[in-house]
Amino acid sequence: MSKPQHAMQELFSQEALARRVAELGAQISADYAGRDLVLMVVLGGAFIFAADLCRKITLECSLDFVRVASYGAGLESAGAIRLVQPPSHRIAGRDLLLVEDIVDTGLTMQWLLHYFRNQQTASVRFCTLIDKTERRQTDLVADYAGFSCKEGFLVGYGLDFSEQYRNLPAIYTLLDAADHAASPNP
Ligand code: PRP
Numbered sequence: 001m002s003k004p005q006h007a008m009q010e011l012f013s014q015e016a017l018a019r020r021v022a023e024l025g026a027q028i029s030a031d032y033a034g035r036d037l038v039l040m041v042v043l044g045g046a047f048i049f050a051a052d053l054c055r056k057i058t059l060e061c062s063l064d065f066v067r068v069a070s071y072g073a074g075l076e077s078a079g080a081i082r083l084v085q086p087p088s089h090r091i092a093g094r095d096l097l098l099v100e101d102i103v104d105t106g107l108t109m110q111w112l113l114h115y116f117r118n119q120q121t122a123s124v125r126f127c128t129l130i131d132k133t134e135r136r137q138t139d140l141v142a143d144y145a146g147f148s149c150k151e152g153f154l155v156g157y158g159l160d161f162s163e164q165y166r167n168l169p170a171i172y173t174l175l176d177a178a179d180h181a182a183s184p185n186p
Helices: 014-031 047-054 107-117
Strands: 008-012 037-043 062-071 080-085 095-103 123-132 144-149 171-174
Touching: 008 014, 014 047, 014 123, 014 144, 037 047, 037 107, 047 095, 062 107, 080 107, 095 107, 107 123
Parallel strands: 037 062, 037 095, 095 123, 123 144
Antiparallel strands: 008 171, 062 080
8 A cells, every 4th residue: 555645653453453353243242142133334434343343243133324424613523413324224123233433522422322212222232443532522331342542533444534544454543633633533
């Protein structure tokens, strides 16, 4: 791959990601045995994590996809949230596991949990690859979290900076983070 335009430092290697995703898949497989599991993937950042995670889940399960848009101050996701791509399949009576790449302020996930808990689902929980805590504005506790970190603008493995770097196979911290202060993930 050509040299990235921004300086960055590896935070979670490909190997560490693969190991942790396999552990999460095993844990989810054990916890949801006998249930009607739907992995509800929150597009777009979670697409790579979800693709790897679902192949480490040894149960029959369904996949569905939603996309949200948020309107807030600047590039932050702190404003009103709406569903721009709703689920495509039946969810009533089923066990939903929302799959996210990153929970930052927590506002997106809080909104999604509230939305889906009003849809006659059997249960709604969430799994995030990265649980980033410094800017948290809610008291959410992840049901499954791959890695916790405090801060930093993270890219790679689905995470982007202005749609760049989603295809990097590991996760990196952008080093000139001050330049991205208006949008420290997402
Ligand atoms: C990211 C991430 C979450 C949200 C988390 O999405 O995928 O959906 O931000 O932020 P919060 O906890 O502060 O609400 P983003 O808006 O960057 O879109 P993307 O998934 O398309 O990258």
